[in-house]
Amino acid sequence: MTWASSEGTRRSMLSNKARDTKPELAVRRALHAAGFRYRVDVRPSLELRTRADIVFTRQKIAVFIDGCFWHGCPVHATRPTRNSHYWVPKLQRNAERDLETTARLEALGWTVLRFWEHEEVGATVEAIARTWRARTE
Numbered sequence: 633m634t635w636a637s638s639e640g641t642r643r644s645m646l647s648n649k650a651r652d653t654k655p656e657l658a659v660r661r662a663l664h665a666a667g668f669r670y671r672v673d674v675r676p677s678l679e680l681r682t683r684a685d686i687v688f689t690r691q692k693i694a695v696f697i698d699g700c701f702w703h704g705c706p707v708h709a710t711r712p713t714r715n716s717h718y719w720v721p722k723l724q725r726n727a728e729r730d731l732e733t734t735a736r737l738e739a740l741g742w743t744v745l746r747f748w749e750h751e752e753v754g755a756t757v758e759a760i761a762r763t764w765r766a767r768t769e
Contacts, residue, residue, distance in 0.1 A: 655749040656685050656697045662757045668764065670695075677740050682733045686760075691767035692742045695760060699749050702726055708750060743767060 651673040663670065663686070671687045676694040684694035700708035704727040712719035734744045743763055747756045 651683075651685070653697070653699070653749070655699075655753075658753045659695075659697055659747070659756050659760075660686060662753050663760065666757060666761065668761070676737055676742055679740070680733065680736060682729075688764060688767075691764055693760070693763055693767060694737055694742050694744050696730070696744070696746045697749055697756075698730065698746055703730055703748075705748050705750070707748075 660670075660672065668688075671689060673683050673685065674687050675682065676684050676687050676689075676692075685697045686695035687693070688695075698705070701710060702723070703709075704723055709723075712723075730746070734746070737744050745760060745763060747759075
């Protein structure tokens with residue numbers, strides 16, 4: 633038994649990127665244009681397996697751009713109907729892991745910023761910039 637309900641679904645899911653998604657690239661381009669320098673797709677702490685999308689190491693800021701499907705966006709998430717016995721627990725576990733990661737990083741002194749993929753890039757960049765400035769002062 634496979635997780636994919638069809639060969640087409642399998643190919644589609646395998647083509648999903650772990651990094652450099654369109655929303656991530658848009659935020660990174662805007663941050664870079666605003667003069668910010670950061671690390672991409674790195675573990676903020678060696679104590680965790682999780683990799684943040686954008687990391688400001690000196691300021692200890694970890695930024696995650698979460699996909700609506702994969703992380704359970706309250707506005708856009710959809711509940712899979714095919715193979716739901718596989719997908720529903722998997723997606724619930726993703727959301728739980730997000731909460732655990734945030735809590736663990738915050739306990740280590742990190743500021744964690746999470747944004748949904750559908751959020752406006754300018755607002756996302758401004759929130760990151762505000763946090764960066766606050767952590768730099």
